[in-house]
Amino acid sequence: MGSTVRLLDDTLIDQIAAGEVIERPANLVKELLENAIDAAATAITVSVEDGGRGLVRVSDDGIGMSPEDAALCIERHATSKIAAFEDLARVATLGFRGEALPSIGSVSKMTITTRPKADLEGTRVIVEGGEVREISPAGCPPGTTVEVHDLFYNVPARKKFLRARQTETSRIFEVCQRVALSRPGLRLVVASDGRTARQYLPVADLAERAYQVFGDVAFQEIHTEREGVGLDAVLAPIELARSGARHLFLFVNGRPIVDRGLARAIAFAYGDRLPPGHYPRGVVSLRLPPEDVDVNAHPQKTEVRFKQTAQLVDLVTRMVAARLPALPTGDAYWEARIGTHASAGPASKGATTVTETAAPYEARNPNGLRFVGQVRDRVLICESDDQILVLDRERADALVRYDALRESATTxxxxxxxxxxxxxxxxxxxxxxxxxxxxxxxxxxxxxxxxxxxxxxxxxxxxxxxxxxxxxxxxxxxxxxxxxxxxNRTDAVLRSLANRAAKPNGDPLDDAAAERIVAGVWPRRDAHRSCVIGRVQVSLGSGESFDD
Structure with a gap:
């Protein structure tokens, strides 16, 4: 019987490795972003076409590579980040295995253009299907640009399992968002099919980056250090908590990770303020000594192992719990939860209350109307110089929103x-x-x-x-x-949006919001007459009469 065991050729080995490292375009973008960050880049531009199938280009202003390093970086397990077995115990960079570039080059058409800042000339390396096609001098700016065309062109079975263009693009955006959150000082621009889709400008700290990424949210900031572990967090109010930990972003030493144990530890810090199975939204970044974290636990480096997992989980829970605001109690707590509209005592049962400002009429808005009060969260009472008007609140809200939308769309x-x-x-x-x-x-x-x-x-x-x-x-x-x-499609959409966004009659609405609605109603305009359900004509010395 002849021998059936054989050594695999290098190209096939790279393609097998690519199956673990590069499952889809988002993994490719992640690997290239990590390389750029490890190269001390302060500005990175990511461009993709067709969800990453047609093109992925990552350009950075990092330290660049010499001609010798550029030629060597496409070889398997060639890396500048570790040199000995002991280095694995204290990895401080995002990448370290030397697998990414050869794996990418084996399943695509890849071009690397790079130049150190001190050199006058750069280097271009072209790899196609794992084969080096060209290594030549090139004119280029300092830093490195990696272009990847036709991902999985030579592995059709892998290409077939990619999702729709929008799905793959969305996953690339998510990877870029995580990188932006992990590096507040980084400038990151993301373009899709020739259009700038995301732009993260450098900011001073994690809190500013969170506001930049997520919008105007009242985040709770936490900055603390205990027993050699540093913790920086920005957490949204508990009202925004959701089932599952998908909206809780975790980082360890700047590395985005997925760790259900850490996520549960953070949720546990909230006690019974969070329903079972719910997690806060936000970002939590931990700083640990590199030797206390094993980052060589997953092919895509999204999972890590801790030297003392139980102690770390307990410590994180205590660190977060100590910085959260105390759980409110007493009358103020319940007033904030259920409001103060209901009056105590039997006399208030079934009664309708109109809160009115005890002051003579004075036009407070350009339309000449002054808000007086609400009735049962359905009707707005307002007055002009000679009338008292009764408005359908929901209809008025829809009309005011429509006017604002139409003006912004027109301009x-x-x-x-x-x-x-x-x-x-x-x-x-x-x-x-x-x-x-x-x-x-x-x-x-x-x-x-x-x-x-x-x-x-x-x-x-x-x-x-x-x-x-x-x-x-x-x-x-x-x-x-x-x-x-x-x-008129645009007008139809605007009216539909305004009607859907309007506060339904019967839902509570604070007086400040009610005043804003009244300020936008012009009762003499034909378009606004539909929200006026009653008028009382007021004239001095001649009594009152109902018009409607």
Missing amino acids: GSVRRHNLLFPDRFEIAPSAAAALERHETLLRDLGFDWSELGEGTYAVRAIPALLADARATQLFEAALTSLEGDGE
């Missing part, structure tokens, strides 16, 4: 409100077709979204004027209006 000044965390929803095929046909219109109106799978989408931004409304409800309302007939 091209629509602003986006980026969601703290995207809202996921599913739509029917007919709605998906409408979404594809009218993508430009919806994006111009302030929406941003990405496809997660067949019929499943994530809304990432909504019009800033409607920031207080539910994102998925707004998006569904917009799609429904686009499926109908009519010539």
Whole structure:
């Protein structure tokens, strides 16, 4: 019987390794971003086409590589980050195995262009399917640019399992977001199909980066150090907590990780303020001695092992719990939870109360109206110089929102409100077709979204004027209006959005919000007459009369 055991050739070995390291374009982007950060880059630009299938380009302003290093970096297990077995016990860089570039080059057409800042000339290396095609001098700026074309062109079985373009692009954005959160001082620009999609400018600290990424959220900042472990965190209010830990971003020594034990430790710090299975939203970054963390535990380096896991989990819980605000109690707590509209005592049962400002009439708004009060969270009472008006609150709110949306759309000044965390929803095929046909219109109106799978989408931004409304409800309302007939699609969408965002009658509304509605109502305009359900004409010395 002849020998059946053989040594595999280097190209096949690289392709096998690529199966563990590079599963999809997002993994490729992650590896190249880590290389750029390890090269001391302060500015990185990521450009992708067709969800990363056609092109991934990562350019940085890092230290660059000499011609000798550029030629060597595409060899398996060639790295500048470790030199001996002992170095594995104290890895301080994001990469260290020397697998990424040869793995990428074995399943794509890759070009590396690089130049150290002190050199006048750079180097270009071209690799195709694991074979080196060219190594030559090149003119280029300081730093390194890696271009990857036709990912998996020579492994069709792998390429077949990639998801839709929007899904792969969305995962690339998520990788870039994590990198931006891990490095607040980094400038990171992300472009997709020739269009700038994300831009993270350098900021001073983690809190500023969190506001930049997630928007205007009242984060609780935590900065503490104990027993050699440093912890920096920005955590959203508990009202924004959700089931599952997907919206809790964890970092260890600047490395994005997934660790359910750490996530549970952070949630446990909240005690009974969080429902079972819920986790806070936000970012938690730990700083540990490198020798206390084993980063060589997962092919994609998304999981790590700790030297003293139980002690670290307990320490993190205590560090977070010690910095959280004390749980409120007493009357102030319950007033904040349930409001103060109901009066104590039997006399208030079934009564209708109108709160009125005891002051003579004085026009406070350009429309000449002054807010007086609300009745049962359904009706707004306001007055002008000669009338008392009764407004349908929900209708008035919708009209005011529509006017604001129409003005911003007409002037091209629509602003986006980026969601703290995207809202996921599913739509029917007919709605998906409408979404594809009218993508430009919806994006111009302030929406941003990405496809997660067949019929499943994530809304990432909504019009800033409607920031207080539910994102998925707004998006569904917009799609429904686009499926109908009519010539003025934009106007139909704006009216639908305004109606959906309006505060429903019967829902509590604070007086400040009610005053803003009244300030936007012009009762003498034909378009606003529909919200006026009653008038009392007031004239001095001649009594009162009802007009409607």
